[in-house]
Amino acid sequence: MTDKPKPHSPVVIVGGGQAGLSTAWCLKQKGIDSIVFERHEKFHSWRHNRWDSFCLVTPNWQCRLPDFHYDRDYGGTDPDGFMLKDQITAYLDAFADRTQPDLREGVEVTRVVPQDSGGFVVDTSIGQWTCDQVVIATGGYDTPIEPAYAQRLSPGIFQMHSVEYRNVGQFPEGGVLIVGTGQSGVQLMEDFLRAGRDVHLAVGPAPRSPRRYRGRDATDWLQEAGHYAITIARHPDPVKAVTQTNHYMSGRDGGKEIDLRRFHVEHGVQLYGSLADMDGPKARFLPDLAKNLDDADRSYLGIRAQIDAYIAREGIDAPAEPPFEKVWAPEEERTELDLAEAGITSVLWAIGFRPDYGWIKADVFEARGKPVFDRGVTAHRGLHFIGLGWLHTWGSGRFLGIEEDSRHLAGQIAAQLAMPARRVAG
Incomplete structure (x- = not known):
């Protein structure tokens, strides 16, 4: 009795925020299928990890998702204003509606393992998948930072991150x-x-x-x-x-x-x-x-x-x-x-967060646990990151730079996927 083949996608994207869905859209424009796994719901951090009075710090004109700029494509009327939380999620939802990614919400990715023969096995809460390329779009805000001495504070004093x-x-x-x-x-x-x-x-x-x-x-x-x-x-x-x-x-x-x-x-x-x-x-x-x-x-x-x-x-x-x-x-x-x-x-x-990449079983991290890459492309073929600060410019990790970053990464993925075919043809 043979094992049932694992479902396969050319590209698996981990993270259903603006970086992950922007990459999915840029891949779709190149005719490349991808699947996006999001452990909560799309744009979860914007919906649930922001306070009630939250608004953007950068003006609305900097909201430039690929082919979906705030004023040019979305029809926003206040480019010099600063969107509130619900307005931000409305803009993001409109982008998802426009681009229609293959998005699986409520699916947690627990491990990404490179294969000796190439590609990856991706363990998820709905089973194993295989893919040729993986894009990590989870951001750098996994673990809230609280110092150890916070535990020594009087229990009668309320604490919150x-x-x-x-x-x-x-x-x-x-x-x-x-x-x-x-x-x-x-x-x-x-x-x-x-x-x-x-x-x-x-x-x-x-x-x-x-x-x-x-x-x-x-x-x-x-x-x-x-x-x-x-x-x-x-x-x-x-x-x-x-x-x-x-x-x-x-x-x-x-x-x-x-x-x-x-x-x-x-x-x-x-x-x-x-x-x-x-x-x-x-x-x-x-x-x-x-x-x-x-x-x-x-x-x-x-x-x-x-x-x-x-x-x-x-x-x-x-x-x-x-x-x-x-x-x-x-x-x-x-x-x-x-x-x-x-x-x-x-x-x-309010002292920030640290990322957690322990579930990625590839040698692409420096001593402090940060991924090493060139514009998101790591030395391990097929493993990429997007949505992090200074991936390429100041705008990386922000709305301003996501279009440039996701288009570049989609081009790099397309080139890597095409390389085996070119070798065979030659």
Whole structure:
């Protein structure tokens, strides 16, 4: 009695987000069949892992899925606005309806194993599949990061990671300590302020960006100046580009920049350096608040200088801006805080995620577990990644760069699939 043949697809795509479905569409345009496995439902993280008031940080015009740009193809009417969560999912659902991928929702991929004869075996919750090529489009947000010392915090103090946060109503009355000042941390800070809560913020090394500058959104200037076209191969500091936290700003209320010094002066947000330890009701901080604020401002001023240089080089008539001034600087570094005495009843962790690729049984990872590739193509024939930051440009892993990345990857897959046929023919 022979084993029943396993179902086969030329390409298996793991992950039903915008990166996976964009790749499926670009493959379909080349006449290549693919199947997309998504362990939840399509665009799950946009639907379920974002808070109620979430909106884009980048303008809507940057939403450029392949053949489905926000204004040109989708018919969006506010290219300079910032879509809210439900509007984002409506845009993504419309793309899926337009492109009709072979999508299997509720299917978890548990293992990808290369075969000696070529191709892969893909273990899923609905059985084994084989394929010639695999695209990993799961992103880098698998495991929420919480430090070990969080377990030593007094049990009476409520804790939550940002992935679970939906609104302030989930938290007990009282003040909150938000740990992390990336894009999530500073926007959640504003949620609590609007609810009338006392906010304490552990300020990390994240950089910040201007929002509107010299008459336009800073991202408009940077796009026009070619900044977003710089590739990782041509970047003057590729290590910094790949490891640096995203610049923080906000799309709320039509878009605004976030100056934490102003939030301290105007809204009473209490600022501390990077969180270093917790024990009982005590939190300890590094004495790096002044440095972190200065570094964020340095990044902010660097972007302004880039825009100024472009305006001068091109002879553009743009309104002048007043020079930046610090509205506040810490007189001393507070390195210890008794949360109970300060009226803090909750801690909200906003310090990011780490990927988990343990289920991929191929030698394509460096010592820290990050995949090694060239524009998503690994050294192991047929194994590819997409939807990660700086896959090729700043826009990789964001709406802005997914069209270019998915078209390139589809071309690489098509070339690899054609190579055996060419060898036989020759």
